[in-house]
Amino acid sequence: MSKRFVTIWFHYLKTDWLIRRQPALSQLPFVIAAPDHGRMIITAASSLAEKEGIAAGMVVADARAIVPGLQVFDDQPALASRLLHAFAEWCIRFTPIVAVDLPDGLTLDVSGCPHLWNGEESYLAAIYSRFIDFGYHVRLGMADTIGTAWAVTRFGKEDTIIENGEHVNALLSLPPESLRLENETVERLHKLGLTTIGSFISMSRSALRRRFGTNFIQRLDQATGLEKENIEPVQPIIPYQERLPCLEPIVTATGIEIALQQLLDTLCKRLEREGKGLRQAQFRCYRVDHKKEQVSIGTIYPSHHAAHLFKLFEEKLSGIEPALGIELFILEAPKVEDAIPKQERLWERNCNLGNTKFSELIDRIANKIGNDKISRFVPVEHYWPERSIKAATLQEEVTAAWLTDKPRPIQLLSKPERVEVTAPIPDYPPMLFRYNGKLHTIKKADGPERIEREWWLDDGEHRDYYIVEDENGHRYWLFRSGHYTAARNHQWFIHGFFA
Secondary structure, eight states: OOOOOEEEEEEHHHHHHHHOGGGGGGGEEEEEEEEEEEEEEEEEHHHHHHHHHHTTBBBBHHHHHHSOEEEEEOTTHHHHHHHHHHHHHHHHOOOOOEEEEEETTTEEEEEOOOGTTTSSHHHHHHHHHHHHTTTTTTTEEEEHHEEEEEEHHSSSSSSSEETOOOOOHHTTTTTTGGGGGOOOHHHHHHHHOOOGGTTTTOOOOOHHHHHOHHHHHHHHHHHTTOOOOOOOOSSOSSEEEEEEEEEEEEESSHHHHHHHHHHHHHHHHHHTTEOOOOOOOOEEEEETTTTTEEEEEEEEEOOOHHHHHHHHHHGGGGGOTTTTTTEEEEEEEEEEEEEOOOOOOOOOOOOOSSHHHHHHHHHHHHHOOOOOGOOOEEEOOOSSSSGEEEEEEEOOOOOOSSSSOOOOOOOOEEEEEEEEEEEEEOOOOOSSSEEEEEEEEEEEEEEEEEEOOOOTTTOOOOOEEEEEEESSSOOOEEEEEEEOOTTTTOOOEEEEEOO
């Protein structure tokens, strides 16, 4: 697919902006001026002022000699930049790649977009009509290169579309200033009689470089397509993004759901082909009144399951207000990760976050109440049981593994509690223990499992743990602190409860 570019020129950018705020100015000549070395210099003139012979660069006093009643407004230096950035963001409904071209233009990379408007003529007409409705005078041009589109927009016929492969021929009759050259270079070309691009385009590049410099050659090569020209879009390009423009504005909840389903199906098929899954997604709706509605979702694990992702969005779609209608839908995944299919086992039933159905359930709950309301426990690299786990968010990456594969209780006390124990010697499990005033007779026991204290954190004795079962079938995790000696009473503790 060949590249196609559109440039937009706002010839009366600042004066049109003033007229929108003061409609009466549309019937009067006026200018915008800024001080320069003690004089007021015109920086922009309205269309009526230009018809009277007034142009940017003139001194205000000279302009008033031509039009005595000329109105003058103070210039706002940052106004053009603010307006163009706002227009660029609005133009994203026509293409995702839009750049500001100061002081009075925009550049759009429209490759692959015009067919959504039934062709390039309809596409250009749609952009033109919208800006005219806003009250701005614009001219547009479309070509294979940015340089040619810029040239025909400002120096060619109105709203010119240069067919594929014809951009060089379109440049031949245009003046050298259409190549975006410095004023000094343009003046030298005219003095030499080189008044059109066709008069020097076939000359030796080395001779042109010696006479006019490398910037001249670069601009010529960019316009003719010999050198690639990049633009910096106002919004970074999201690699995983799908767009759905609408020929007629969508105003119903059903229409919004259908648009989301189409975008999800397309995006998820692409993610699946590439072995990817999204972790975050945004669904943006651009309304005809220039406002934007947006909802976002997140997942615990990378997912390309369209039905599941739609359920996550479905809870939030009621918050989208279509107003007069939505003309563009965009679904993008700013965070994407590898999604490796897990090997399924025939008999095993695991119910952790690695289980797809369980993780999707947690996704739905988290998108309703918020990720910050749900936490989980993950391993930490410590031998001491009460230090070996910590609370973590759903998105927090697990960086450690359990240091043992031996059984651990479902409920672990944050602090071990003293119990009274009757136990034979030297290293036998207890026969009886009393906890919270209740006596438990031990029928079965397993152990000991010795866990040493982490000497680099604190001093103290080791622990010998036993898994014990009482006469009612209840299982407990008990430990004796330190070595057995006949010279002192040994302290026993309960640390957890098994199922």
